[in-house]
Amino acid sequence: MADQYRDSCVDKQNKSRKVFKGNPNDFIRVSFYDKDGTRINDVTRSEANCIAKLNPQQQFFYQDGNGYQQELLIDRVNELGLLDALPDAPACPSAPQFCGPPRVQFFGGMGMGAMANSVISPNSGSIIGFDIVNPGFNYLTQPFANIVDECGYGSGGTLRVQTQRYSGGDPQKGGLEVKNIVITAPGDGYLPAPNGALGGNGRIWKQPEEGYVETDDGSFYIVPDGLEPPDLPPGDTFYPPTPPTTIPVQIPPIPEYIPTYPGVTELDEIFIEDPGFGYEPGDTLEVVPDNGAVAEPVINDRGEISEIRIINPGIGFVDLPEIVINSPRGYNAKLIPVLRVIPLIDLPDPGVIPPGTQLVSIVDCVGKLPPQTQFDIVPR
Numbered sequence: 057m058a059d060q061y062r063d064s065c066v067d068k069q070n071k072s073r074k075v076f077k078g079n080p081n082d083f084i085r086v087s088f089y090d091k092d093g094t095r096i097n098d099v100t101r102s103e104a105n106c107i108a109k110l111n112p113q114q115q116f117f118y119q120d121g122n123g124y125q126q127e128l129l130i131d132r133v134n135e136l137g138l139l140d141a142l143p144d145a146p147a148c149p150s151a152p153q154f155c156g157p158p159r160v161q162f163f164g165g166m167g168m169g170a171m172a173n174s175v176i177s178p179n180s181g182s183i184i185g186f187d188i189v190n191p192g193f194n195y196l197t198q199p200f201a202n203i204v205d206e207c208g209y210g211s212g213g214t215l216r217v218q219t220q221r222y223s224g225g226d227p228q229k230g231g232l233e234v235k236n237i238v239i240t241a242p243g244d245g246y247l248p249a250p251n252g253a254l255g256g257n258g259r260i261w262k263q264p265e266e267g268y269v270e271t272d273d274g275s276f277y278i279v280p281d282g283l284e285p286p287d288l289p290p291g292d293t294f295y296p297p298t299p300p301t302t303i304p305v306q307i308p309p310i311p312e313y314i315p316t317y318p319g320v321t322e323l324d325e326i327f328i329e330d331p332g333f334g335y336e337p338g339d340t341l342e343v344v345p346d347n348g349a350v351a352e353p354v355i356n357d358r359g360e361i362s363e364i365r366i367i368n369p370g371i372g373f374v375d376l377p378e379i380v381i382n383s384p385r386g387y388n389a390k391l392i393p394v395l396r397v398i399p400l401i402d403l404p405d406p407g408v409i410p411p412g413t414q415l416v417s418i419v420d421c422v423g424k425l426p427p428q429t430q431f432d433i434v435p436r
Contacts, residue, residue, distance in 0.1 A: 060090045061114070065106035066099060084136045086116040086128075104133050119166060126168075127194075152254035152261050152268065152276060155207035156247050157419045160186060162217070162234070163202075167195030170234045171422040174203070174246075175319070175397050176210075177375045178416075182242035183213045184376050185321055185395035189422050191233035195219055201237060203246075207255035210246030215239060216327075238327045238394055242376055249316065249419050252298045267296045315420040317399055320409055322369035323349040324396035326379055331360035332389030339383035343393070347372050353381065361389050369396070372413040 086104055087097040099107075099116070107114050108130035116133050118126045120140050126132075162170040170192030175185040183203065192199075203213040220235040252264030262268050267279040272291030279285060282297040323343065335355045341364065343349040349370025354363035361381075379391040399418065400406045409415075 060092060060094075061088070061107045061110060062090055062094075062096050064110065065103045066096060083138075084118070084133070084140075086118045086133055088114060088116050101133060101136075104130060117166075153206055153256040154250045155209060155253040155255050155260060156250035157421065158183070158203045158205040158210060158213070158246055159421055160215075160237070161202050161204050162192065162199050165195040165197050165199030165217075165219075165232070167192050167199060167232065169193050170195075170199065170201075172201075172234075172237065173418050173421050175321070175395075175416050175418055176246045176248040177242075178248045179375055180242075181210060181245050181248070182376070183239050183246060184242065184373065184416075185239070185397045186237045187319060187397040187399060187418055188234055188237070191222070191235070193222065193233055195232035195234075198232075199234070203243070205246060206258070207247075207253060207260050208258040209260070210243055212241055213239070213243030213246070214241040218327075236324065236394055238392055239376065240329070240392065249417065265297050267294060269294050316417050317401060317420060318415045319397050319399045319418050320371060320413060320415050321373040321395045321397055322371050323351070323366060323373070323377070323393060324369065325366060325394045326351055326364040327392040327394055328361055328364065328389070329392055330388060330390035331362060332381075332386055334359050335361055335381070335383050335386030335389070339381060339386055341391075342380040342382065343370065344378045344380055346370055346377070349377070351379075359386070361386075361391070364391065371410065372415070374414050374416060 082101055084101050085097075086099050086101070087095055088099060088104070088107065089095055104116055112130070114130070116128050116130065118128055118133065118136060118140070120126060157174050157176050160172045160174055169190055170188075171190040172186040172188045174183055175187065176182070177184045198219050199217050201215045201217050203210075203215065205211070216238040217234055218236040218238060219232040221231050222233040253260050254262040254268070262278055265282055267282040267284070268276055269279060269285065269288070270276050270293045272289065279294070284294040284296070288294055335353070336359065337355050339353060339355060341351050341353050343351060347370040348368055350367040352365050352367060353361045354365065356362040373395055376395070377393050379393055381389055381391070397416070397418070400409075400415070403409075
């Protein structure tokens with residue numbers, strides 16, 4: 057086999073490093089796949105430039121300060137600086153932000169691109185599911201996800217990401233994408249849609265019934281009664297209250313200027329967080345409320361719940377159902393329902409949804425840009 061790039065450019069014995077543009081303390085490290093498919097890590101920029109002289113099209117991998125992996129040619133590697141190595145600071149917007157459903161933030165796993173819209177129960181204000189708009193790509197390991205509520209209405213939601221290998225994914229480059237997001241704790245208090253309040257950085261700045269003024273110098277102040285102040289100075293702009301418009305649905309109404317789309321939920325899987333012990337064949341499982349869902353447990357020789365088969369996914373959940381195990385001796389299993397969110401725009405024929413099925417309205421936080429339509433109940 058031909059000599060590997062690491063043999064020519066990377067000293068694996070004593071880690072002696074060449075300087076990069078006269079700087080012996082260059083902090084940038086990249087990795088690459090050698091000719092034999094071996095991933096070589098902890099490669100300096102000087103070593104990368106040596107490799108690029110042998111193969112100008114060689115791709116290098118760099119993990120930035122936010123945990124995302126970038127695939128770069130040597131020119132971009134040479135442009136990397138301190139800001140690339142540092143994580144982004146928390147957003148500190150200078151203007152008030154609309155308060156609404158929480159954002160989903162993915163990080164880690166060495167991949168990139170995953171995006172999802174959260175779905176909030178109109179009844180309990182808890183997280184019930186996600187529309188995974190983009191599963192991402194090239195994750196080497198399971199990424200993490202958390203919930204960011206810009207205005208601090210909700211709290212307590214925690215998540216666990218499941219991955220799968222995507223079609224055509226290169227195992228050596230990761231080849232994993234987001235399959236599902238398991239809600240290990242649904243939290244409460246989250247807004248299912250913007251309610252007219254403004255805020256940011258975890259606090260509410262303006263209530264829905266209040267107005268506010270942006271002054272000529274770019275600062276803001278609240279107008280509690282929501283009425284335009286008399287003799288408003290030139291250059292100042294008054295913004296009246298922005299309460300949601302009234303529409304005949306059971307969920308909190310959504311302002312017309314907020315992009316939303318309707319969806320329906322079904323039971324996608326039941327995640328086994330703890331298999332428990334003492335269970336026996338013949339034990340049964342109930343989904344409460346079932347909405348037509350039927351599932352059965354598989355018990356292994358150790359008396360653990362090793363698998364749960366979804367016989368019927370049901371339809372129209374607007375809260376996470378409870379999973380009840382009927383067993384005279386089994387104990388301690390912890391099972392978490394995972395709902396699949398299906399946007400109506402993704403259905404070839406929305407008419408297949410049974411009449412009277414409850415729908416959820418999903419606020420588009422990541423740019424899915426579906427038709428501007430809101431539903432709650434399929435017409436009977």
